[in-house]
Amino acid sequence: MLTPIPDSTPALLGGRPVRPHGPPEWPVEDADVLRSLQAAYRDGSWGRYHGPNGERLEQQLSAYHGDLSVTTCGSGTYAVELALRALKIGPGDEVVLAGYDYEGNFLSVHAVGATPVLAGIDADNWNLNAAALEAAIGPKTRAVIASHLHGGLVPMREVMETAARHGLRVIEDAAQAPGAVVQGRTTGTCDDIGVLSFGGSKLLSAGRGGALMSPHADIHQRLRVLLFRGNIVCPLSELQAAVLLPQLEKLDARNARRAVNVARLVTLLRDVPGLRPFVNRGVEDRASYYKVGFQFDAAGFGLARERFVAALCAEGMAFSEGFRGLHVGRSASRYRRGGDRTEVEKAHHGTVVLHHPVLLGSDSDIEEIALAVGRIYANAEKLRR
Numbered sequence: 001m002l003t004p005i006p007d008s009t010p011a012l013l014g015g016r017p018v019r020p021h022g023p024p025e026w027p028v029e030d031a032d033v034l035r036s037l038q039a040a041y042r043d044g045s046w047g048r049y050h051g052p053n054g055e056r057l058e059q060q061l062s063a064y065h066g067d068l069s070v071t072t073c074g075s076g077t078y079a080v081e082l083a084l085r086a087l088k089i090g091p092g093d094e095v096v097l098a099g100y101d102y103e104g105n106f107l108s109v110h111a112v113g114a115t116p117v118l119a120g121i122d123a124d125n126w127n128l129n130a131a132a133l134e135a136a137i138g139p140k141t142r143a144v145i146a147s148h149l150h151g152g153l154v155p156m157r158e159v160m161e162t163a164a165r166h167g168l169r170v171i172e173d174a175a176q177a178p179g180a181v182v183q184g185r186t187t188g189t190c191d192d193i194g195v196l197s198f199g200g201s202k203l204l205s206a207g208r209g210g211a212l213m214s215p216h217a218d219i220h221q222r223l224r225v226l227l228f229r230g231n232i233v234c235p236l237s238e239l240q241a242a243v244l245l246p247q248l249e250k251l252d253a254r255n256a257r258r259a260v261n262v263a264r265l266v267t268l269l270r271d272v273p274g275l276r277p278f279v280n281r282g283v284e285d286r287a288s289y290y291k292v293g294f295q296f297d298a299a300g301f302g303l304a305r306e307r308f309v310a311a312l313c314a315e316g317m318a319f320s321e322g323f324r325g326l327h328v329g330r331s332a333s334r335y336r337r338g339g340d341r342t343e344v345e346k347a348h349h350g351t352v353v354l355h356h357p358v359l360l361g362s363d364s365d366i367e368e369i370a371l372a373v374g375r376i377y378a379n380a381e382k383l384r385r
Helices: 031-042 052-064 076-086 103-111 130-136 156-166 217-227 238-268 305-314 342-350 356-360 363-378 380-384
Strands: 069-073 094-098 115-119 141-147 169-173 193-197 210-214 275-277 291-296 319-321 351-355
Touching: 031 238, 052 069, 052 210, 052 238, 069 076, 069 217, 076 103, 076 169, 076 193, 076 210, 076 217, 094 103, 103 115, 103 141, 115 130, 130 156, 141 156, 156 169, 210 217, 238 356, 238 363, 291 342, 291 356, 305 319, 305 351, 305 363, 305 380, 342 351, 351 356, 356 363, 363 380
Parallel strands: 094 115, 094 141, 141 169, 169 193
Antiparallel strands: 069 210, 193 210, 275 291, 291 351, 319 351
Protein backbone atom coordinates (compact mmCIF):
# COMPACT_ATOMS: atom_id res chain seq x y z
CA MET A 1 0.00 0.00 0.00
CA LEU A 2 1.29 3.45 -0.91
CA THR A 3 0.95 5.96 1.88
CA PRO A 4 -0.10 9.40 0.58
CA ILE A 5 3.01 11.62 0.52
CA PRO A 6 2.59 15.23 1.67
CA ASP A 7 3.88 17.87 -0.71
CA SER A 8 3.62 21.57 -0.07
CA THR A 9 3.63 22.42 -3.78
CA PRO A 10 1.26 20.16 -5.76
CA ALA A 11 0.82 21.09 -9.40
CA LEU A 12 -2.35 23.08 -8.83
CA LEU A 13 -0.41 25.28 -6.39
CA GLY A 14 2.42 25.92 -8.85
CA GLY A 15 4.63 22.83 -8.54
CA ARG A 16 5.76 20.49 -11.30
CA PRO A 17 3.15 18.01 -12.57
CA VAL A 18 3.83 14.32 -12.10
CA ARG A 19 3.16 13.86 -15.84
CA PRO A 20 4.66 16.98 -17.46
CA HIS A 21 3.63 15.74 -20.91
CA GLY A 22 0.04 14.94 -19.95
CA PRO A 23 -1.81 11.63 -19.90
CA PRO A 24 -1.06 8.84 -22.40
CA GLU A 25 -2.40 9.30 -25.90
CA TRP A 26 -5.23 7.23 -27.30
CA PRO A 27 -5.40 5.32 -29.52
CA VAL A 28 -2.02 3.76 -28.88
CA GLU A 29 0.47 3.14 -31.67
CA ASP A 30 -0.31 -0.22 -33.23
CA ALA A 31 1.64 -1.65 -36.16
CA ASP A 32 -1.17 -4.12 -36.89
CA VAL A 33 -3.68 -1.29 -37.29
CA LEU A 34 -1.30 0.46 -39.68
CA ARG A 35 -0.86 -2.72 -41.73
CA SER A 36 -4.61 -3.19 -41.90
CA LEU A 37 -5.08 0.36 -43.16
CA GLN A 38 -2.34 -0.10 -45.76
CA ALA A 39 -3.93 -3.34 -46.94
CA ALA A 40 -7.30 -1.58 -47.37
CA TYR A 41 -5.55 1.04 -49.49
CA ARG A 42 -3.73 -1.51 -51.64
CA ASP A 43 -6.76 -3.67 -52.38
CA GLY A 44 -9.09 -0.70 -52.94
CA SER A 45 -11.58 -1.84 -50.31
CA TRP A 46 -11.36 1.57 -48.58
CA GLY A 47 -13.60 3.03 -51.30
CA ARG A 48 -16.36 0.39 -51.29
CA TYR A 49 -19.85 0.51 -49.87
CA HIS A 50 -19.71 -3.16 -48.93
CA GLY A 51 -16.32 -4.79 -48.66
CA PRO A 52 -14.30 -7.56 -47.05
CA ASN A 53 -13.33 -5.67 -43.90
CA GLY A 54 -16.90 -4.95 -42.85
CA GLU A 55 -17.93 -8.52 -43.55
CA ARG A 56 -14.97 -9.91 -41.60
CA LEU A 57 -15.66 -7.61 -38.67
CA GLU A 58 -19.28 -8.71 -38.39
CA GLN A 59 -18.17 -12.35 -38.61
CA GLN A 60 -15.50 -11.93 -35.94
CA LEU A 61 -17.79 -9.98 -33.63
CA SER A 62 -20.33 -12.75 -34.04
CA ALA A 63 -17.78 -15.45 -33.18
CA TYR A 64 -16.54 -13.46 -30.18
CA HIS A 65 -20.08 -13.06 -28.84
CA GLY A 66 -21.25 -16.66 -29.19
CA ASP A 67 -22.39 -16.63 -32.83
CA LEU A 68 -25.00 -13.91 -32.44
CA SER A 69 -26.21 -12.10 -35.56
CA VAL A 70 -24.27 -8.83 -35.87
CA THR A 71 -25.07 -5.62 -37.72
CA THR A 72 -22.63 -2.69 -37.77
CA CYS A 73 -23.57 0.96 -38.17
CA GLY A 74 -22.02 4.42 -37.99
CA SER A 75 -22.63 5.27 -34.31
CA GLY A 76 -23.10 3.60 -30.95
CA THR A 77 -25.74 6.17 -30.02
CA TYR A 78 -27.59 5.54 -33.27
CA ALA A 79 -27.33 1.81 -32.54
CA VAL A 80 -29.46 2.29 -29.40
CA GLU A 81 -32.10 4.14 -31.42
CA LEU A 82 -32.02 1.40 -34.07
CA ALA A 83 -32.44 -1.22 -31.35
CA LEU A 84 -35.53 0.53 -30.01
CA ARG A 85 -37.02 0.78 -33.50
CA ALA A 86 -36.26 -2.88 -34.23
CA LEU A 87 -38.11 -3.80 -31.02
CA LYS A 88 -41.07 -1.74 -32.27
CA ILE A 89 -40.88 0.79 -29.46
CA GLY A 90 -42.70 4.01 -30.27
CA PRO A 91 -45.14 6.71 -29.16
CA GLY A 92 -47.11 5.80 -26.05
CA ASP A 93 -44.50 3.28 -24.89
CA GLU A 94 -42.17 3.54 -21.91
CA VAL A 95 -38.54 2.42 -21.65
CA VAL A 96 -36.87 1.91 -18.28
CA LEU A 97 -33.23 2.94 -17.83
CA ALA A 98 -31.06 3.89 -14.88
CA GLY A 99 -31.54 7.36 -13.45
CA TYR A 100 -27.77 7.74 -13.83
CA ASP A 101 -26.88 6.83 -17.43
CA TYR A 102 -25.42 8.14 -20.65
CA GLU A 103 -27.58 11.04 -21.83
CA GLY A 104 -27.67 9.69 -25.39
CA ASN A 105 -29.76 6.72 -24.23
CA PHE A 106 -32.36 9.06 -22.72
CA LEU A 107 -32.49 11.07 -25.95
CA SER A 108 -32.71 7.90 -28.07
CA VAL A 109 -35.87 6.93 -26.21
CA HIS A 110 -37.32 10.34 -27.08
CA ALA A 111 -36.14 9.96 -30.68
CA VAL A 112 -38.57 7.06 -31.20
CA GLY A 113 -41.40 8.92 -29.43
CA ALA A 114 -41.32 6.88 -26.21
CA THR A 115 -41.03 8.03 -22.60
CA PRO A 116 -37.98 7.27 -20.42
CA VAL A 117 -38.63 5.85 -16.96
CA LEU A 118 -35.77 6.57 -14.56
CA ALA A 119 -35.07 3.65 -12.25
CA GLY A 120 -33.00 3.39 -9.10
CA ILE A 121 -29.32 2.49 -9.13
CA ASP A 122 -27.15 0.15 -7.08
CA ALA A 123 -25.46 1.65 -4.03
CA ASP A 124 -22.18 -0.18 -4.73
CA ASN A 125 -21.58 0.71 -8.39
CA TRP A 126 -24.21 3.28 -9.36
CA ASN A 127 -25.41 1.17 -12.30
CA LEU A 128 -28.99 0.03 -12.84
CA ASN A 129 -30.32 -1.70 -9.72
CA ALA A 130 -31.91 -4.96 -10.85
CA ALA A 131 -33.74 -5.27 -7.54
CA ALA A 132 -35.35 -1.86 -8.10
CA LEU A 133 -36.40 -2.61 -11.68
CA GLU A 134 -39.78 -4.06 -10.67
CA ALA A 135 -40.82 -0.78 -9.05
CA ALA A 136 -40.14 1.16 -12.26
CA ILE A 137 -42.34 -1.00 -14.51
CA GLY A 138 -45.81 0.25 -15.38
CA PRO A 139 -48.62 -0.71 -17.76
CA LYS A 140 -47.00 1.17 -20.67
CA THR A 141 -43.49 -0.20 -20.17
CA ARG A 142 -42.21 -2.10 -23.18
CA ALA A 143 -38.43 -2.29 -22.81
CA VAL A 144 -35.39 -1.87 -20.56
CA ILE A 145 -31.97 -0.38 -21.39
CA ALA A 146 -29.25 -1.80 -19.11
CA SER A 147 -25.93 0.08 -19.38
CA HIS A 148 -22.63 -1.11 -17.91
CA LEU A 149 -20.83 2.09 -16.84
CA HIS A 150 -17.44 3.07 -15.40
CA GLY A 151 -16.34 -0.52 -14.71
CA GLY A 152 -19.66 -1.32 -13.06
CA LEU A 153 -21.76 -4.25 -14.25
CA VAL A 154 -25.52 -4.74 -14.20
CA PRO A 155 -26.62 -8.25 -13.07
CA MET A 156 -28.24 -9.20 -16.35
CA ARG A 157 -29.69 -12.52 -15.18
CA GLU A 158 -31.97 -10.72 -12.71
CA VAL A 159 -32.81 -8.03 -15.27
CA MET A 160 -33.80 -10.66 -17.83
CA GLU A 161 -35.89 -12.59 -15.31
CA THR A 162 -37.82 -9.47 -14.32
CA ALA A 163 -38.26 -8.46 -17.96
CA ALA A 164 -39.54 -11.94 -18.87
CA ARG A 165 -42.18 -11.81 -16.12
CA HIS A 166 -43.54 -8.58 -17.60
CA GLY A 167 -43.06 -9.38 -21.29
CA LEU A 168 -40.43 -6.68 -21.79
CA ARG A 169 -37.57 -6.49 -24.27
CA VAL A 170 -34.01 -5.76 -23.08
CA ILE A 171 -31.24 -3.74 -24.71
CA GLU A 172 -27.83 -4.29 -23.13
CA ASP A 173 -25.59 -1.27 -23.67
CA ALA A 174 -22.01 -2.56 -23.55
CA ALA A 175 -20.50 0.56 -25.16
CA GLN A 176 -18.21 1.06 -22.15
CA ALA A 177 -17.70 -2.64 -21.50
CA PRO A 178 -16.64 -4.62 -24.60
CA GLY A 179 -15.27 -8.01 -23.62
CA ALA A 180 -16.44 -7.77 -20.01
CA VAL A 181 -18.11 -10.76 -18.37
CA VAL A 182 -21.21 -10.50 -16.21
CA GLN A 183 -22.41 -13.58 -14.33
CA GLY A 184 -20.31 -15.78 -16.61
CA ARG A 185 -21.51 -14.32 -19.93
CA THR A 186 -19.87 -11.81 -22.25
CA THR A 187 -21.54 -8.42 -22.11
CA GLY A 188 -23.94 -7.82 -24.97
CA THR A 189 -25.11 -11.45 -25.12
CA CYS A 190 -27.63 -11.60 -22.27
CA ASP A 191 -30.55 -9.87 -23.95
CA ASP A 192 -32.68 -9.22 -27.02
CA ILE A 193 -30.15 -6.75 -28.46
CA GLY A 194 -26.61 -5.92 -27.35
CA VAL A 195 -24.95 -2.66 -28.37
CA LEU A 196 -21.27 -1.76 -28.82
CA SER A 197 -19.66 1.60 -29.57
CA PHE A 198 -16.48 2.26 -31.55
CA GLY A 199 -16.13 5.96 -30.71
CA GLY A 200 -12.64 7.42 -30.81
CA SER A 201 -12.05 7.16 -27.07
CA LYS A 202 -13.54 3.66 -26.67
CA LEU A 203 -11.62 0.44 -25.99
CA LEU A 204 -12.36 -0.58 -29.60
CA SER A 205 -11.74 2.67 -31.46
CA ALA A 206 -12.60 3.74 -34.98
CA GLY A 207 -13.43 7.41 -34.51
CA ARG A 208 -17.12 6.57 -34.72
CA GLY A 209 -19.19 3.46 -35.23
CA GLY A 210 -21.34 0.89 -33.50
CA ALA A 211 -22.65 -2.64 -33.65
CA LEU A 212 -25.86 -4.43 -32.69
CA MET A 213 -26.02 -8.12 -31.73
CA SER A 214 -29.06 -10.34 -31.33
CA PRO A 215 -29.87 -14.04 -31.03
CA HIS A 216 -33.25 -13.45 -32.71
CA ALA A 217 -33.51 -13.77 -36.50
CA ASP A 218 -36.59 -11.54 -36.73
CA ILE A 219 -34.93 -8.72 -34.80
CA HIS A 220 -31.78 -9.02 -36.91
CA GLN A 221 -33.87 -8.81 -40.07
CA ARG A 222 -35.67 -5.68 -38.85
CA LEU A 223 -32.33 -4.06 -38.04
CA ARG A 224 -31.11 -4.72 -41.58
CA VAL A 225 -34.32 -3.35 -43.10
CA LEU A 226 -34.05 -0.19 -40.97
CA LEU A 227 -30.45 0.34 -42.10
CA PHE A 228 -30.91 -0.42 -45.81
CA ARG A 229 -32.84 2.17 -47.83
CA GLY A 230 -31.36 1.59 -51.25
CA ASN A 231 -28.03 1.68 -49.42
CA ILE A 232 -26.94 1.75 -45.80
CA VAL A 233 -28.26 4.90 -44.14
CA CYS A 234 -25.62 5.16 -41.40
CA PRO A 235 -22.78 2.79 -42.32
CA LEU A 236 -19.55 1.74 -40.73
CA SER A 237 -16.90 2.35 -43.38
CA GLU A 238 -14.38 -0.16 -44.69
CA LEU A 239 -11.54 1.88 -43.16
CA GLN A 240 -13.24 1.84 -39.75
CA ALA A 241 -13.74 -1.91 -39.99
CA ALA A 242 -10.11 -2.34 -41.02
CA VAL A 243 -8.77 -0.63 -37.88
CA LEU A 244 -11.18 -2.50 -35.61
CA LEU A 245 -10.20 -6.00 -36.74
CA PRO A 246 -6.72 -6.09 -35.14
CA GLN A 247 -8.03 -4.33 -32.03
CA LEU A 248 -10.68 -7.00 -31.52
CA GLU A 249 -7.97 -9.67 -31.64
CA LYS A 250 -6.15 -7.89 -28.78
CA LEU A 251 -9.20 -6.97 -26.70
CA ASP A 252 -8.97 -9.80 -24.17
CA ALA A 253 -5.25 -9.32 -23.56
CA ARG A 254 -5.65 -5.56 -23.15
CA ASN A 255 -8.64 -5.98 -20.86
CA ALA A 256 -6.61 -8.36 -18.71
CA ARG A 257 -3.82 -5.80 -18.45
CA ARG A 258 -6.28 -3.07 -17.51
CA ALA A 259 -7.83 -5.28 -14.84
CA VAL A 260 -4.43 -5.94 -13.24
CA ASN A 261 -3.67 -2.23 -13.13
CA VAL A 262 -7.09 -1.33 -11.74
CA ALA A 263 -6.67 -3.91 -8.97
CA ARG A 264 -3.28 -2.40 -8.12
CA LEU A 265 -4.67 1.13 -8.12
CA VAL A 266 -7.56 0.15 -5.86
CA THR A 267 -5.09 -1.39 -3.42
CA LEU A 268 -2.92 1.71 -3.40
CA LEU A 269 -5.91 3.98 -2.75
CA ARG A 270 -7.74 1.80 -0.24
CA ASP A 271 -6.90 3.97 2.78
CA VAL A 272 -7.72 7.31 1.17
CA PRO A 273 -10.86 8.69 2.86
CA GLY A 274 -13.79 9.67 0.68
CA LEU A 275 -12.72 7.71 -2.42
CA ARG A 276 -14.35 4.32 -3.00
CA PRO A 277 -14.12 2.33 -6.26
CA PHE A 278 -17.21 0.96 -7.95
CA VAL A 279 -17.81 -2.59 -6.71
CA ASN A 280 -19.38 -5.54 -8.57
CA ARG A 281 -20.68 -8.37 -6.42
CA GLY A 282 -20.95 -11.23 -8.93
CA VAL A 283 -18.36 -13.97 -8.40
CA GLU A 284 -18.14 -14.53 -12.17
CA ASP A 285 -18.02 -10.82 -13.04
CA ARG A 286 -14.99 -9.51 -14.91
CA ALA A 287 -15.16 -5.83 -15.77
CA SER A 288 -13.48 -4.06 -18.65
CA TYR A 289 -12.46 -0.50 -18.00
CA TYR A 290 -13.24 2.27 -20.43
CA LYS A 291 -13.53 4.40 -17.31
CA VAL A 292 -12.67 3.47 -13.73
CA GLY A 293 -15.49 4.75 -11.55
CA PHE A 294 -15.07 6.06 -8.00
CA GLN A 295 -17.63 7.22 -5.48
CA PHE A 296 -16.27 10.51 -4.19
CA ASP A 297 -17.39 11.89 -0.84
CA ALA A 298 -16.34 15.53 -0.59
CA ALA A 299 -16.83 15.64 3.18
CA GLY A 300 -14.73 12.53 3.73
CA PHE A 301 -11.93 13.66 1.43
CA GLY A 302 -12.01 17.25 2.61
CA LEU A 303 -12.30 18.84 -0.82
CA ALA A 304 -15.07 19.62 -3.31
CA ARG A 305 -15.26 17.23 -6.26
CA GLU A 306 -14.63 20.03 -8.76
CA ARG A 307 -11.40 21.00 -6.99
CA PHE A 308 -10.34 17.35 -6.64
CA VAL A 309 -10.73 16.73 -10.37
CA ALA A 310 -9.04 20.01 -11.32
CA ALA A 311 -6.08 19.20 -9.08
CA LEU A 312 -5.65 15.74 -10.62
CA CYS A 313 -5.87 17.15 -14.13
CA ALA A 314 -3.18 19.68 -13.19
CA GLU A 315 -1.05 16.70 -12.16
CA GLY A 316 -1.52 15.26 -15.67
CA MET A 317 -4.05 12.61 -14.62
CA ALA A 318 -7.04 11.96 -16.90
CA PHE A 319 -9.78 12.25 -14.27
CA SER A 320 -13.16 13.84 -14.85
CA GLU A 321 -16.56 14.14 -13.26
CA GLY A 322 -19.21 11.57 -14.20
CA PHE A 323 -22.53 12.06 -15.97
CA ARG A 324 -25.36 14.23 -14.74
CA GLY A 325 -28.36 12.50 -13.24
CA LEU A 326 -30.82 12.19 -16.12
CA HIS A 327 -33.48 14.14 -14.20
CA VAL A 328 -31.22 17.14 -13.62
CA GLY A 329 -32.25 20.24 -15.57
CA ARG A 330 -35.17 18.45 -17.25
CA SER A 331 -38.88 19.02 -16.97
CA ALA A 332 -40.70 16.18 -15.21
CA SER A 333 -42.92 15.96 -18.30
CA ARG A 334 -39.99 14.46 -20.25
CA TYR A 335 -39.73 11.30 -18.14
CA ARG A 336 -41.48 9.25 -15.48
CA ARG A 337 -39.86 8.78 -12.11
CA GLY A 338 -39.48 5.05 -11.58
CA GLY A 339 -38.21 4.73 -8.03
CA ASP A 340 -36.08 6.13 -5.24
CA ARG A 341 -33.63 8.79 -6.32
CA THR A 342 -31.28 8.78 -3.32
CA GLU A 343 -28.38 6.95 -5.02
CA VAL A 344 -28.93 8.81 -8.29
CA GLU A 345 -28.39 12.10 -6.45
CA LYS A 346 -25.24 10.69 -4.89
CA ALA A 347 -23.97 9.57 -8.30
CA HIS A 348 -24.80 12.96 -9.83
CA HIS A 349 -22.77 14.78 -7.21
CA GLY A 350 -20.12 12.17 -6.43
CA THR A 351 -18.97 10.21 -9.49
CA VAL A 352 -15.37 10.68 -10.62
CA VAL A 353 -13.82 8.61 -13.38
CA LEU A 354 -10.32 7.80 -14.59
CA HIS A 355 -9.96 7.46 -18.36
CA HIS A 356 -8.50 4.16 -19.56
CA PRO A 357 -5.28 4.91 -21.58
CA VAL A 358 -3.02 4.86 -18.50
CA LEU A 359 -4.33 1.39 -17.62
CA LEU A 360 -2.16 -0.14 -20.33
CA GLY A 361 0.88 1.45 -18.71
CA SER A 362 3.47 0.28 -16.23
CA ASP A 363 3.37 -0.22 -12.47
CA SER A 364 5.05 3.17 -12.08
CA ASP A 365 2.26 4.82 -14.10
CA ILE A 366 -0.29 3.45 -11.64
CA GLU A 367 1.83 4.46 -8.67
CA GLU A 368 2.01 8.03 -10.01
CA ILE A 369 -1.79 8.23 -9.92
CA ALA A 370 -1.89 7.08 -6.31
CA LEU A 371 0.88 9.48 -5.33
CA ALA A 372 -0.95 12.37 -6.99
CA VAL A 373 -4.15 11.54 -5.09
CA GLY A 374 -2.10 11.34 -1.91
CA ARG A 375 -0.56 14.77 -2.47
CA ILE A 376 -3.95 16.31 -3.14
CA TYR A 377 -5.40 14.72 -0.01
CA ALA A 378 -2.46 15.96 2.07
CA ASN A 379 -2.94 19.47 0.69
CA ALA A 380 -6.74 19.54 0.72
CA GLU A 381 -6.88 22.41 3.19
CA LYS A 382 -4.65 24.59 1.01
CA LEU A 383 -6.66 23.70 -2.09
CA ARG A 384 -9.89 24.75 -0.37
CA ARG A 385 -8.62 28.32 0.06
